[in-house]
Amino acid sequence: MLAAILVMAGIAVVLGAVLGFAALKYKVEGDPMVEKIDAILPQTQCGQCGYPGCRPYAEAIAKGEADINQCPPGGEEGVKKLAELLGVEPKPLDETHGVTKPKSVAFIDENLCIGCTLCIQACPVDAILGAAKQMHTVIASECTGCELCVAPCPVDCISMVPLKEDLASWKWKYPVFELKQVA
Amino acid sequence: MELHRFPGGIHPEEHKKESSSRPIHAAFVPKKLVVPMRQHIGQPAKPIVRVGDHVLKGQMIAEADGYVSVALHAPSSGIVTEIGLASVPHPSGLPDLCITIATDGRDEWCERTPVDWRNTDPAALRGHVRDFGIAGLGGAVFPTSIKLDPAGGPAIHTLILNGGECEPWITCDDRLMRERAEDILEGARIMQHLIGAEKLIAGIEDNKPEAIAAMRTAAQKIGVAIKVIAMPTIYPGGGGKQITKTLTGLDTPSGGRTTDVGVQVFNVGTSYALSRALNHGEPLVSRIVTVTGHVLRPQNYEVLIGTPMSELLLHAGEREGLTGIIMGGPMMGFDVPAMDVPVVKASNCVLAKSKELFPPRPPEMPCIRCTQCVPVCPAELQPQQLYWFARAKDLGRAQEYHLFDCIECGCCSYVCPSHIPLVDYYRFAKSEIWAREKEKRLADTARERHEFRLFRLEREKKEKAERLAAKAATKKAEAPVLSKEEQDAKKKLIQEALARAQARKATVTPKNTDNLPPEKQAEIAEIEARRAKIREIANQPVEPEKP
Numbered sequence: 001m002l003a004a005i006l007v008m009a010g011i012a013v014v015l016g017a018v019l020g021f022a023a024l025k026y027k028v029e030g031d032p033m034v035e036k037i038d039a040i041l042p043q044t045q046c047g048q049c050g051y052p053g054c055r056p057y058a059e060a061i062a063k064g065e066a067d068i069n070q071c072p073p074g075g076e077e078g079v080k081k082l083a084e085l086l087g088v089e090p091k092p093l094d095e096t097h098g099v100t101k102p103k104s105v106a107f108i109d110e111n112l113c114i115g116c117t118l119c120i121q122a123c124p125v126d127a128i129l130g131a132a133k134q135m136h137t138v139i140a141s142e143c144t145g146c147e148l149c150v151a152p153c154p155v156d157c158i159s160m161v162p163l164k165e166d167l168a169s170w171k172w173k174y175p176v177f178e179l180k181q182v183a
Numbered sequence: 184m185e186l187h188r189f190p191g192g193i194h195p196e197e198h199k200k201e202s203s204s205r206p207i208h209a210a211f212v213p214k215k216l217v218v219p220m221r222q223h224i225g226q227p228a229k230p231i232v233r234v235g236d237h238v239l240k241g242q243m244i245a246e247a248d249g250y251v252s253v254a255l256h257a258p259s260s261g262i263v264t265e266i267g268l269a270s271v272p273h274p275s276g277l278p279d280l281c282i283t284i285a286t287d288g289r290d291e292w293c294e295r296t297p298v299d300w301r302n303t304d305p306a307a308l309r310g311h312v313r314d315f316g317i318a319g320l321g322g323a324v325f326p327t328s329i330k331l332d333p334a335g336g337p338a339i340h341t342l343i344l345n346g347g348e349c350e351p352w353i354t355c356d357d358r359l360m361r362e363r364a365e366d367i368l369e370g371a372r373i374m375q376h377l378i379g380a381e382k383l384i385a386g387i388e389d390n391k392p393e394a395i396a397a398m399r400t401a402a403q404k405i406g407v408a409i410k411v412i413a414m415p416t417i418y419p420g421g422g423g424k425q426i427t428k429t430l431t432g433l434d435t436p437s438g439g440r441t442t443d444v445g446v447q448v449f450n451v452g453t454s455y456a457l458s459r460a461l462n463h464g465e466p467l468v469s470r471i472v473t474v475t476g477h478v479l480r481p482q483n484y485e486v487l488i489g490t491p492m493s494e495l496l497l498h499a500g501e502r503e504g505l506t507g508i509i510m511g512g513p514m515m516g517f518d519v520p521a522m523d524v525p526v527v528k529a530s531n532c533v534l535a536k537s538k539e540l541f542p543p544r545p546p547e548m549p550c551i552r553c554t555q556c557v558p559v560c561p562a563e564l565q566p567q568q569l570y571w572f573a574r575a576k577d578l579g580r581a582q583e584y585h586l587f588d589c590i591e592c593g594c595c596s597y598v599c600p601s602h603i604p605l606v607d608y609y610r611f612a613k614s615e616i617w618a619r620e621k622e623k624r625l626a627d628t629a630r631e632r633h634e635f636r637l638f639r640l641e642r643e644k645k646e647k648a649e650r651l652a653a654k655a656a657t658k659k660a661e662a663p664v665l666s667k668e669e670q671d672a673k674k675k676l677i678q679e680a681l682a683r684a685q686a687r688k689a690t691v692t693p694k695n696t697d698n699l700p701p702e703k704q705a706e707i708a709e710i711e712a713r714r715a716k717i718r719e720i721a722n723q724p725v726e727p728e729k730p
Contacts (some may be wrong), residue, residue, distance in 0.1 A: 038630070041626075042244060042626055043625075043626040043627070043629040043630045044629070045586045045633045053633060054630070054633075055630075055634075081571040092286055105518060114373060124633050124636060125629050125633050125636065126632055126635070126636050126639075127632070138532075140516075141621075142628070142629075144629045146624075165275075165277065166279070167221060167273060167275065167279050169618075170273075170275040170277060170614075171318065171608040171611075171614040171615060171617075171618050172274075172607070172613070172614045174329065174576075174611050175547075175604050175607040175608055175611060
């Protein structure tokens with residue numbers, strides 16, 4: 001009887017040590033779920049979800065504090081992907097956080113710009129170039145279209161210009177054929 | 184030589200006789216030439232002329248912009264009238280940047296300097312090839328200079344001259360080989376010189392016996408060691424991977440190129456253009472175009488790049504009942520958005536459509552899973568599965584089924600009894616995948632930039648705090664150290680100064696109280712008395728209140 005108890009206790013101690021060692025040796029840095037969610041989010045960094053950037057929102061989703069339908073730039077498709085990842089039912093986008101808009105980039109009217117640097121401070125991806133009392137301009141290729149620079153501008157010289165389709169960005173369309181009424 | 188059979192393929196009606204019997208019509212100069220900047224794969228060329236400039240034929244008007252790019256040249260002499268958006272032959276119908284030249288009709292060449300390619304450094308020679316505007320004329324228009332660079336890839340043992348020309352209707356390579364075989368072979372010599380391939384093979388489908396004979400005669404005449412092979416006529420036998428299989432028996436791995444198995448393939452037109460450029464100093468300003476289909480005189484034309492297709496049709500005799508133009512063949516070509524789009528480097532054929540020749544495609548019916556598309560697929564794919572996934576927008580699964588091995592040859596659509604435009608679905612899926620990959624790259628950049636910004640703000644905050652602390656420390660350190668007596672003396676001085684100031688204040692009486700009426704004086708006195716009383720109360724120690 002005693003031998004059995006000792007053997008079982010011994011096994012428990014050994015296994016416990018192995019598990020403890022494995023936990024230290026193969027420790028995962030950070031929350032892998034946050035990384036996966038963050039990879040799906042569009043990285044616009046617009047804050048429309050109510051969090052200061054995509055990563056904080058990803059963290060909030062991972063903790064279960066935020067819902068998956070608060071990201072307008074990600075759109076319905078983003079919600080669907082998040083739902084798939086998290087194994088929950090997809091739901092329509094929460095319109096209180098805004099609606100999905102066509103992708104645009106900010107444009108500064110350089111005739112009006114007074115060089116106040118407020119937009120530069122607002123830009124989450126450092127896509128505005130300029131200095132105090134110097135002309136500012138948007139680096140269009142880096143602009144995520146978050147619109148955060150529009151509100152701070154004291155002279156309203158920033159507008160959002162929707163991206164136009166050109167030969168470089170053109171895509172083959174989903175095949176459709178015309179339906180003709182025969183009778 | 185033993186020939187091999189590539190999988191799949193079909194035998195569509197050839198329609199080659201219409202245009203192959205007449206010789207190549209010499210180039211004519213239209214009134215206006217529209218040269219698009221994006222004629223090749225890669226970065227569009229960058230204009231280097233201005234509106235109003237007079238240009239000579241062959242003068243460079245746009246330079247290569249980056250490694251994957253080629254230059255463009257004025258196809259005829261004249262004046263640059265516009266640099267801006269114009270309609271181009273592209274399935275989207277979107278306009279693109281073009282240089283428009285009003286020709287002067289003199290067709291005056293600039294100075295043509297041949298290159299001594301045998302004694303030129305290979306890298307410099309490839310630079311010449313790029314600056315002569317040479318790109319693949321078989322249809323893909325990939326910059327030839329890159330394909331001629333053997334570095335970085337596996338060694339090339341076989342160079343194939345592609346005279347397959349498997350698409351119905353098209354005969355431009357056929358006529359070129361019949362009439363200008365020597366220049367084609369001279370071009371092949373240069374290619375072999377640059378790539379260092381041991382074997383040189385020309386593959387020509389056996390429906391072009393005259394071309395095969397002409398190439399063999401020319402090879403003997405100028406002494407090029409080349410095997411001219413007659414291949415069976417099967418569409419798409421002229422595809423790069425297919426011709427490689429037919430002539431060498433080598434299979435290109437999935438997702439790879441023919442260079443992975445040591446074979447490089449060039450179209451005969453490219454070889455011809457290369458020879459004209461390096462041996463004669465003529466940049467790529469014209470190409471052979473088959474004008475056929477619903478026209479009075481189907482024929483091959485030497486056409487200046489930038490010639491409007493409508494003008495070409497006038498030359499070939501426009502007919503009643505024209506319903507549109509296909510650029511390329513009926514299998515892989517596309518409808519051009521307007522009749523006046525220019526001929527570009529990729530235009531091997533201008534195919535005039537009529538209702539009789541090209542009846543509208545019957546409506547798409549549901550897929551019945553008959554799998555007739557499977558045995559004809561030259562890439563050994565499962566077109567019906569790919570269709571399923573592309574239709575459901577299940578792009579991941581489509582990629583798992585090797586969507587990107589599809590060469591868009593159209594064999595599956597050709598045999599489909601339900602008339603499903605299968606290739607359209609694959610093209611949609613491919614471009615959707617590319618677009619998503621691009622979006623992903625942009626998102627990754629944005630994430631990186633955002634994270635760097637947060638890091639930068641934190642760093643700036645820290646640096647500012649450190650700077651302030653350092654400043655305060657230096658100020659303290661720089662202050663002179665005083666002894667006890669010195670400090671006392673200083674304190675004493677301060678005390679004395681304070682006492683002096685108070686004494687002066689006491690002696691000074693406000694001057695604005697002179698000459699006041701007595702009642703005002705009384706009021707002031709009363710207020711002063713009240714103040715004195717308050718001061719007295721304030722000075723009294725506070726006694727705790729008794730209950």
